[in-house]
Amino acid sequence: xxxxxxxxxxxxxxxxxVLRGVDLKVEYGEVHAIMGPNGSGKSSLAYTIMGRETFEVxxxxxxxxxxxxxxxxxxxxxxxxxxxxxQDPPQIPGVRLSTIxxxxxxxxxxxxxxxxxxxxxxxxxxxxxxxxxxxxxDILQRELNVGFSGGExxxxxxLQAFIVDPKIVILDEPDSGLDIDGVRKVSEMIRGxxxxxxxxxxxxxxxxxxxxxxxxxxxVLIDGKIALSGGPEVAKLVEDxxxxxxxxxxxxxxx
Amino acid sequence: MAEEAVKLREDxxxxxxxxxxxxxxxxxYKAEIELKGKISRSLIEEISKIKxxxxxxxxxxxxxxxxxNKLPMPRWIIGIEEIDLEALxxxxxxxxxxxxxxxxxxxxxxxxxxxxxxxxxxxxRILSGLVAxxxxxxxxxxxxxxxxxKGVIVLPLEEAVQKYPDLVKKYFLKIFxxxxxxxxxxxxxxWSGGTFIYVPPxxxxxxxIESFFLIGRQGExxxxxxxxxxxxxxxxxxxxxxxxPRFLGYSFHNGMVEAYAHKNATVKITTIQNWSRNVxxxxxxxxxxxxxxxxxxxxxxxxxxxxxxxxxxxxxxDYSSSRSAVVTVSKGPYIKDSGSKxxxxxxxxxSKIINKSISAEGGVNVYRGIVRIVRGAKxxxxxxxxxxxxxxxxxxxxxxxxxxxxxxxxxVSHEAKTGRLSEQQLFYMTSRGLSEDEAKSLIVLGFLxxxxxxxxxxxxxxxxxxxxxxxxxxGAVG
Ligand SMILES: Nc1ncnc2c1ncn2[C@@H]1O[C@H](COP(=O)(O)OP(=O)(O)OP(=O)(O)O)[C@@H](O)[C@H]1O
Ligand SMILES: [Mg+2]
Numbered sequence: 001x002x003x004x005x006x007x008x009x010x011x012x013x014x015x016x017x018v019l020r021g022v023d024l025k026v027e028y029g030e031v032h033a034i035m036g037p038n039g040s041g042k043s044s045l046a047y048t049i050m051g052r053e054t055f056e057v058x059x060x061x062x063x064x065x066x067x068x069x070x071x072x073x074x075x076x077x078x079x080x081x082x083x084x085x086x087q088d089p090p091q092i093p094g095v096r097l098s099t100i101x102x103x104x105x106x107x108x109x110x111x112x113x114x115x116x117x118x119x120x121x122x123x124x125x126x127x128x129x130x131x132x133x134x135x136x137x138d139i140l141q142r143e144l145n146v147g148f149s150g151g152e153x154x155x156x157x158x159l160q161a162f163i164v165d166p167k168i169v170i171l172d173e174p175d176s177g178l179d180i181d182g183v184r185k186v187s188e189m190i191r192g193x194x195x196x197x198x199x200x201x202x203x204x205x206x207x208x209x210x211x212x213x214x215x216x217x218x219x220v221l222i223d224g225k226i227a228l229s230g231g232p233e234v235a236k237l238v239e240d241x242x243x244x245x246x247x248x249x250x251x252x253x254x255x
Numbered sequence: 256m257a258e259e260a261v262k263l264r265e266d267x268x269x270x271x272x273x274x275x276x277x278x279x280x281x282x283x284y285k286a287e288i289e290l291k292g293k294i295s296r297s298l299i300e301e302i303s304k305i306k307x308x309x310x311x312x313x314x315x316x317x318x319x320x321x322x323x324n325k326l327p328m329p330r331w332i333i334g335i336e337e338i339d340l341e342a343l344x345x346x347x348x349x350x351x352x353x354x355x356x357x358x359x360x361x362x363x364x365x366x367x368x369x370x371x372x373x374x375x376x377x378x379x380r381i382l383s384g385l386v387a388x389x390x391x392x393x394x395x396x397x398x399x400x401x402x403x404x405k406g407v408i409v410l411p412l413e414e415a416v417q418k419y420p421d422l423v424k425k426y427f428l429k430i431f432x433x434x435x436x437x438x439x440x441x442x443x444x445x446w447s448g449g450t451f452i453y454v455p456p457x458x459x460x461x462x463x464i465e466s467f468f469l470i471g472r473q474g475e476x477x478x479x480x481x482x483x484x485x486x487x488x489x490x491x492x493x494x495x496x497x498x499x500p501r502f503l504g505y506s507f508h509n510g511m512v513e514a515y516a517h518k519n520a521t522v523k524i525t526t527i528q529n530w531s532r533n534v535x536x537x538x539x540x541x542x543x544x545x546x547x548x549x550x551x552x553x554x555x556x557x558x559x560x561x562x563x564x565x566x567x568x569x570x571x572x573d574y575s576s577s578r579s580a581v582v583t584v585s586k587g588p589y590i591k592d593s594g595s596k597x598x599x600x601x602x603x604x605x606s607k608i609i610n611k612s613i614s615a616e617g618g619v620n621v622y623r624g625i626v627r628i629v630r631g632a633k634x635x636x637x638x639x640x641x642x643x644x645x646x647x648x649x650x651x652x653x654x655x656x657x658x659x660x661x662x663x664x665x666x667v668s669h670e671a672k673t674g675r676l677s678e679q680q681l682f683y684m685t686s687r688g689l690s691e692d693e694a695k696s697l698i699v700l701g702f703l704x705x706x707x708x709x710x711x712x713x714x715x716x717x718x719x720x721x722x723x724x725x726x727x728x729x730g731a732v733g
Binding site: 047050052053054073074075078079083084086089090091092093094095096099100103104107108114115143160164 | 674677678679680682683684685686687688689690691693696697698700701702704719
């Protein structure tokens with residue numbers, strides 16, 4: 001299969017079981033939205049796909065274009081085309097937003113000098129994308145996530161996703177903390193990612209983005225399991241009935 | 256050619272574990288004279304005789320020896336007890352080498368070190384003068400001609416003792432008296448090789464003057480002495496660099512820098528220390544600033560097994576100022592013990608201390624700075640900034656700042672930050688496609704940004720590259 005595939009994924013973090021047999025697919029050119037209550041394992045799923053070491057895979061597999069990623073480091077997964085925009089990215093004092101993007105690009109161009117701009121057109125692109133995302137230029141020269149507002153963090157994560165040009169983009173709550181115009185803008189930009197042929201795994205609590213980007217699939221993660229999966233109608237069900245209802249339906253189905 | 260020179264410097268500096276370019280020491284260059292054993296009166300007399308010193312210098316050495324025997328081993332030093340002073344060669348004169356003014360006059364076995372370091376090219380391109388010290392002797396000293404016409408002096412210290420005794424006598428061991436501590440006394444007794452720089456009133460030496468120290472054998476003590484004097488309104492920037500090839504045993508470096516900035520003069524001192532991992536590096540650095548003068552230190556301490564370095568300034572005159580920026584990198588099981596010391600004596604004196612340490616792979620950094628404001632230093636102002644970056648859980652940084660303020664109108668402020676690289680930060684950076692080491696090198700470079708801008712471009716580039724390579728290759732070479 002082309003795209004990202006997660007099979008029967010069981011994961012533990014700090015001794016705690018957070019995923020209990022997750023199956024899902026993200027195909028190129030589509031948005032697969034994941035919803036679910038707080039603590040249900042959404043971020044854990046994203047981290048595990050990205051290979052964060054603290055998340056220990058106990059069973060199952062993660063594949064990109066049919067190839068298992070399990071033995072690979074985070075760096076290697078990123079280089080194979082995965083990108084994750086974090087729900088709450090950490091501050092990196094001393095490293096500017098532009099610096100990390102230039103380093104990421106240089107790395108992909110095979111350069112050993114990570115800091116010198118090799119392709120000047122990149123700087124123009126950074127400015128243009130920043131503007132489109134509603135960021136001012138000066139943020140590029142600021143230390144990564146240091147003093148960034150909630151909305152600036154989200155937009156800067158998305159900016160990096162565009163600059164790095166991955167195959168699969170995992171977005172962990174890119175809409176939380178955004179103002180109304182921001183939600184719209186960011187949703188449209190996310191659609192732009194799939195228009196470029198990328199696959200998007202979109203973690204969100206609210207269906208408000210779906211108005212603008214119309215997800216191809218929606219799955220609901222509850223207690224580390226996919227309790228329901230389908231089209232946009234699933235989002236509607238979540239909005240109307242809430243997670244307790246979906247959980248009880250799921251339990252009933254499983255007997 | 257020039258590109259190549261900088262490249263070579265990068266190469267040498269990059270091998271912080273042990274300067275790769277100099278490689279393993281195959282065979283030390285032959286010594287014409289080597290003095291070893293007990294540090295006795297007769298040994299000191301012998302050194303003084305070899306150097307054909309005037310009597311005042313001989314007596315100064317002997318007085319230092321007495322102090323050395325009397326003074327207790329400093330308690331605050333850790334790790335130095337493994338040095339067996341009796342086993343070291345205290346004076347090593349390379350065979351057939353007199354002070355040269357042309358690289359061609361230097362035996363090729365020694366010249367190759369400096370060539371690999373790219374020094375002759377750097378000299379031609381960006382330096383006002385260059386002094387090279389090998390083992391215990393200054394083997395090369397030269398400056399641009401126009402400076403000579405302006406009365407600037409750049410000489411091996413021994414030569415200055417002969418030619419300008421009154422000038423040397425005025426400052427030598429007066430700024431840093433041998434009575435200060437045991438190792439200062441030892442230095443006073445055994446000093447050999449080094450640099451004398453004098454800039455006459457009003458003369459501004461635009462391009463830096465560099466001294467480069469090499470230790471070419473194990474079991475050696477190097478005791479070079481640098482004396483930098485800027486007369487009224489003068490300006491000089493002196494750069495010192497050090498390196499050594501790898502050898503099996505250790506060597507001991509116990510150098511001294513004395514600086515004097517007369518009224519309204521500026522002295523800038525930049526050190527890039529990259530000894531190989533066999534060198535125990537002890538430094539004695541002190542300067543005095545007269546009225547309106549400025550004395551700045553930049554210290555980048557990367558190599559060595561252990562380093563003890565405390566650039567110190569006495570702000571003697573009113574309105575004098577000092578800025579001291581020290582960067583120490585301890586990567587691996589090594590220790591850097593550092594800290595700037597400033598004494599405010601004059602009124603309206605200002606100082607700023609910036610200390611940045613990076614600890615990785617079990618490295619330890621210790622900061623031990625002192626700000627002293629004596630009574631009468633009215634409206635003195637001191638600011639201290641200590642930043643420690645710790646890259647993993649095995650590594651450590653300790654900060655022991657000390658302020659002693661006896662003047663009520665003075666202001667002292669202090670900021671300390673310790674950043675430990677977290678798993679989350681590392682994950683974040685690697686999720687952008689960087690390796691852990693690349694991530695670390697970016698973080699380290701960012702951490703050092705504010706110091707990099709202080710250095711001449713060539714040296715900033717070198718340091719930049721060094722850091723990038725240093726951390727990019729963590730574990731890659733092993
Ligand atoms: N490093 C960790 N140590 C201990 N527990 C953890 C760790 N990371 C996650 N957990 C726990 O795992 C569970 C799932 O967390 P996760 O962050 O994946 O939830 P989420 O679905 O993303 O929630 P939210 O909607 O609030 O972002 C939670 O109970 C959380 O406390
Ligand atoms: Mg989450």
